[in-house]
Amino acid sequence: MKLATARLSLVPLDPDADAEALHTAYGDPEVMAWWTRPETASAAETRLLLAEDNAQSGAMLWTIRAENDTVVGLVGLLGAVEIPGLTWILAKRAWGRGYATEAAAAVIEHAFVHVGLDRVEAWVQASNTRSLAVCRRLDMTCRGMLAQRYTHQAHPHEVVVLGRTNTRKRQEPSPVLHVEPVLPVADVPATLELLQPILSARVGFAVGEPIEVAGLVLGPWSVGPSLRLVTASQSQSGPVTLALDVGTEFDSLYQRAIEAESGQVEPPVEQPWGVREFVFQLPDGHRLEFSAPA
Ligand SMILES: CC(C)(COP(=O)(O)OP(=O)(O)OC[C@H]1O[C@@H](n2cnc3c(N)ncnc32)[C@H](O)[C@@H]1OP(=O)(O)O)[C@@H](O)C(=O)NCCC(=O)NCCS
Incomplete structure (x- = not known):
């Protein structure tokens, strides 16, 4: 299903048709600095990666299209995760225009109103300040931290887990805030x-x-x-x-x-x-x- 915002259209991902345009993002080491893997070497490799992500059970991914229907990035919900997880990426030339926040807000609205999800979360490297800012603008709040190590990196890094609840559905029960041995x-x-x-x-x-x-x-x-x-x-x-x-x-x-x-x-x-x-x-x-x- 296509989604629309004031400035953008979100079109369900077609890995074959969209790989070339999205390679501008996935092939750029600066854009991929916080990704789970290094940048892709070719549009063909980007296509494979997109096809894998799109095939995961429950995945809902959209290309972000700006003026003249140009593909500037990808947004959506990851598949094969226990708690619905948001993902977003923009080609470098499209940073600083509010596109990621605008697109992700539409995805959250769709997830809550049409899909009926209880919650969405995002896992963001603690040093990925742009992505954390997107979360903040989306009213996502910090739910905790964990350590993760990507296979292409020598050391683990800290990850902030941010979440937003679907308040249309029900209020969250009081969580346990802390356990002290x-x-x-x-x-x-x-x-x-x-x-x-x-x-x-x-x-x-x-x-x-x-x-x-x-x-x-x-x-x-x-x-x-x-x-x-x-x-x-x-x-x-x-x-x-x-x-x-x-x-x-x-x-x-x-x-x-x-x-x-x-x-x-x-x-x-x-x-x-x-x-x-x-x-x-x-x-x-x-x-x-x-x-x-x-
Ligand atoms: C994360 C990422 C998508 C964020 O992109 P971004 O452009 O910083 O975020 P937005 O698209 O929401 O844009 C917000 C910026 O646009 C500015 N902006 C300009 N015009 C705007 C408008 N009309 N409306 C809203 N914001 C506007 C905002 O002021 C803000 O600027 P700032 O960065 O100086 O504060 C991008 O950095 C990226 O692709 N990173 C690599 C991939 C990645 O790390 N993904 C996340 C993994 S967890």
Whole structure:
């Protein structure tokens, strides 16, 4: 189904007919700097990529056509994803005119009104400021962050997941905003001193003299993943294991863990589910499993 906006027409993608025009975007390394793969080498390769994307179950992709029906980019919903995911790309010459926002707004309207989707989200590299700005203009808000590594890149990067709910359908139930594991330890101040530098953590609060309960926020902001340390009592259960996704910080964190004065470090291993993992064991026996994309 074709869609129209004030300045644009969105025409369902035809990989054979549109590859040549879209190669201006997919073949440009600057445009593809944040894409899941490097730029394509030819229009034929662009056609293959578009055909693959278009064939994914649930995919709905449109070419973005500006004045004189010229194809300037692609917008739509990705297939083969659990939560409906938006995608957009524009040839460099079409940046800075509001086309991506205008086209994506029409796709969201279509997704909510005609397809009846509950929500749409977008995964955007934290450094892709233009794409983040598109999300912001579309009233998409941050739902969380994760780490990802593209196969053509040596290191993982941070990804912001932004989402918008179809408020026509129903209000969102209150989500769980945060889960904070509580670690009983024999010596709260010593554990704080041990973990704070390894985790680059901030002490959110500390109660008691000497400290009996403390909240460690794992990052430099007011909110974020956190741990609560409490003084262990006889009645409390034994050691626990916490899994922490640390993304791009994996190597530096491992370095800091092996330099720590106490605790034991098990060296990194690659797990079959695609992550690298190392374990830091606290003197109390609690195991912190740090992971990042392999
Ligand atoms: C992401 C991408 C589509 C954003 O393109 P963009 O041109 O910055 O975004 P828009 O088309 O919404 O245009 C917004 C800009 O047009 C300007 N603009 C000019 N005329 C306008 C008009 N009539 N109406 C609205 N905005 C207008 C806006 O002020 C804004 O300018 P700014 O960048 O100086 O703030 C583009 O950078 C791209 O193709 N990137 C590579 C592919 C990619 O990363 N895709 C996303 C993967 S998650």
